[in-house]
Amino acid sequence: MSEMSDIIVKTPHYLYMMNLQEVLKIVEDLVFAETGKPLDYLQKAILQGTIAGDTYAKIAEETYNSEGHVRDVGSELWQLLSEKLGKDVSKKNFKTLLKKGNFYHVSSAIGKSFVGINNVSICPGDRNLRDIQPPVTSKRNKAYLDLGSAPEVLSFYGRQQELATLEDSIVKKRCRLMTILGIGGIGKTTLAVRLISQIQTQFDCVIYRSLQFCPSLDELLNNLIEVVEAIDTEEVEIARKLKDEGRDRGFSRGIAPTKLLSYLNKYRCLIIFDDVQMLFSREKIAGEYQSGYEDYGAFFKWLAKSNHLSCLILISGENIREFSSPNDKSFVSSLVLGSLGDAAKEICREASLLDAEFWENLIGIYQGNPLWLEMTISTINGFFGGSVADFLQYKPPFLCESLLRNLGKLFQGLTDEEKLVLFQLAQVNNPVSLGELDRATKTQLSPSMLCNALESLSMRFLVETTERGRTKLFILNSLIKKYYQISQDNYN
Numbered sequence: 001m002s003e004m005s006d007i008i009v010k011t012p013h014y015l016y017m018m019n020l021q022e023v024l025k026i027v028e029d030l031v032f033a034e035t036g037k038p039l040d041y042l043q044k045a046i047l048q049g050t051i052a053g054d055t056y057a058k059i060a061e062e063t064y065n066s067e068g069h070v071r072d073v074g075s076e077l078w079q080l081l082s083e084k085l086g087k088d089v090s091k092k093n094f095k096t097l098l099k100k101g102n103f104y105h106v107s108s109a110i111g112k113s114f115v116g117i118n119n120v121s122i123c124p125g126d127r128n129l130r131d132i133q134p135p136v137t138s139k140r141n142k143a144y145l146d147l148g149s150a151p152e153v154l155s156f157y158g159r160q161q162e163l164a165t166l167e168d169s170i171v172k173k174r175c176r177l178m179t180i181l182g183i184g185g186i187g188k189t190t191l192a193v194r195l196i197s198q199i200q201t202q203f204d205c206v207i208y209r210s211l212q213f214c215p216s217l218d219e220l221l222n223n224l225i226e227v228v229e230a231i232d233t234e235e236v237e238i239a240r241k242l243k244d245e246g247r248d249r250g251f252s253r254g255i256a257p258t259k260l261l262s263y264l265n266k267y268r269c270l271i272i273f274d275d276v277q278m279l280f281s282r283e284k285i286a287g288e289y290q291s292g293y294e295d296y297g298a299f300f301k302w303l304a305k306s307n308h309l310s311c312l313i314l315i316s317g318e319n320i321r322e323f324s325s326p327n328d329k330s331f332v333s334s335l336v337l338g339s340l341g342d343a344a345k346e347i348c349r350e351a352s353l354l355d356a357e358f359w360e361n362l363i364g365i366y367q368g369n370p371l372w373l374e375m376t377i378s379t380i381n382g383f384f385g386g387s388v389a390d391f392l393q394y395k396p397p398f399l400c401e402s403l404l405r406n407l408g409k410l411f412q413g414l415t416d417e418e419k420l421v422l423f424q425l426a427q428v429n430n431p432v433s434l435g436e437l438d439r440a441t442k443t444q445l446s447p448s449m450l451c452n453a454l455e456s457l458s459m460r461f462l463v464e465t466t467e468r469g470r471t472k473l474f475i476l477n478s479l480i481k482k483y484y485q486i487s488q489d490n491y492n
Contacts, residue, residue: 023047023098024307030084031077041262044307046074050094143200144231150208150272153193155350157370158343162335166195169333170270170311171202177304178313179320182337183461184410185371188315191337192272203310204267205231212275217295221256224271228263257299264303264310276316282413285452286459287321297322304332317410319459339368348388351377355388362388365396367479375403397482407483410462417453420444422462422476426484431466431473 027047028039039047049059056074060067074091081089089097169175180188193208200206207227209220263269279293280286289297301322303312314320323332340347344363345356347370353359366372379400384390391398399407414422424440425432438450445453454474457463462480466473476484 023051027081031080034080034084041258041265041306041308042070042073043077044265046070046077047094048307050074050091051098053095056091143203144205144227145196145200146227146230147193147196147206147208149210150193150196150274151189153190155347156190156194157346158340159187159191159194162191162337163195163198165335166191167199169335170313171199173333174311174331175333176306176308176311176331177300177323177333178311179323179332179334180313180315180337181319181334181461182317183367183369184317185369185406186337187340187370188317188337189274190370192274192313192315196270196272199270202268203270205269206272207269208272208274210274212278214278214290214293217293217299218256221260221299225256225260225263228260228267228269231267257302261303261306261308265308267309269310270313271310272313272315274315276314276320277318280318283415284413285415285418285456286318287324287456317461319461321459324459339363340370340373341368344368344370344373347373348377351381352386353377353380353388354386358388358392361392362396365478367477371406372403372479375400375406378402397479399479399482399486404483404486407480408487410460410480411483411487415453415456417445417449418457421450421453421457422484423488425463425474425476426481426488428475431468431475433468433471433473437474 024039024044024047031043032038045059049055056070057067060070078090078094087097166178166180170178180192182188196206196208205228207224209223211220215223279289279296281288281290300312300314300320304323323334340363342360342363345359348356348359348362351374362376363373366376376398379398380386380388380391420441421437424437434450434454437454438445438447441450454463458465462476463474464477466475
């Protein structure tokens with residue numbers, strides 16, 4: 001569904017903006033006063049689509065309902081509003097009525113932090129839409145936790161700024177979809193599990209699921225529905241019936257996702273999908289789904305733009321193509337994890353390493369990656385008596401066998417074009433421009449193939465970028481370069 005632009009409400013002396021949440025709140029108060037029931041998911045979708053200028057056919061497609069059913073629900077909604085307001089309200093004139101400020105007797109719908117004009121509660125235009133979302137609190141005294149195979153976090157180092165960023169985006173700004181990205185071993189899962197303990201009181205339900213073994217989307221959605229049902233015993237039988245009816249139906253039929261979304265709008269849920277990169281194809285560009293798993297991408301996009309109270313966190317070792325383009329991401333946020341920095345010194349301290357004056361050097365060589373450091377520290381303790389100074393004499397980066405295996409996983413499934421670009425970058429010690437790479441590969445790669453390969457390698461976090469003036473430069477970090485050189489020597 002198209003993103004809704006803010007509605008401008010004009011008066012003789014003021015220019016204010018009313019956002020979608022305010023519109024929904026006003027209408028919901030009217031509907032509740034008449035029926036005793038809040039707006040359901042489809043009614044909200046009809047209102048949002050109407051404001052965005054979408055047809056009933058498009059709203060039906062976006063919500064996975066028939067056009068006839070959407071029309072019937074819309075007709076009932078417009079009739080109810082007409083009776084309540086004493087005005088003719090329809091899909092054609094709803095947006096016009098909003099712009100003119102012609103909704104009456106609803107000034108009590110919004111809290112005191114908003115002002116009313118023509119009895120319509122609106123907010124000052126200089127406030128950011130994401131900063132004025134009405135607060136949502138858990139309906140339960142304690143969150144229902146189903147963390148599945150989430151690892152136990154025994155040690156946690158640093159990342160306080162990252163935790164603060166995640167909490168701000170999820171709790172305060174109410175983003176619907178959050179991506180946590182970064183190369184393998186950097187600590188994405190550890191950060192997410194730590195976040196749960198910090199913000200779980202803000203949610204009715206917290207669910208963690210790994211996609212490592214690539215469950216089908218229908219299987220995953222039905223499992224999520226079963227979990228959320230556990231906090232809603234009054235609807236268990238209805239939900240089970242719907243699930244049984246839709247068990248053999250795919251995402252395109254819409255029963256499972258629509259049912260899940262109704263729960264996500266009734267309860268504030270935090271759902272974490274880990275290992276999203278496992279859904280992607282090997283030997284194809286980064287972020288392209290395996291055959292049969294394309295519906296995941298459609299589901300992620302749909303959940304990000306659908307109006308609900310919950311948040312989905314996607315953890316991936318590759319950037320997710322649906323959210324990598326620089327378009328409007330009002331309700332989508334992304335966090336890319338980098339080096340652990342000085343906090344990694346605590347790993348060295350707990351491992352009783354010697355030569356503390358060299359710890360910073362060691363951390364820099366291994367990119368501040370907690371897993372890479374822990375593997376290397378095991379070698380330092382085992383062969384060098386814990387002396388970092390002695391270890392550094394062996395021309396690092398030194399790659400122990402466990403680290404070699406770990407890095408090898410990052411190179412599995414690369415396309416031939418990506419391998420060719422890696423080969424060229426492994427030959428140089430300084431960052432190179434696109435033009436220089438083009439000249440080096442012009443007999444084997446067209447400019448478009450080269451750009452696609454570079455983009456794909458960047459999405460896998462194997463190639464780093466920097467800038468020289470207005471020119472973007474590309475380079476392999478020293479650890480990735482060392483692994484590539486070793487693998488090539490072994491191959492030859």
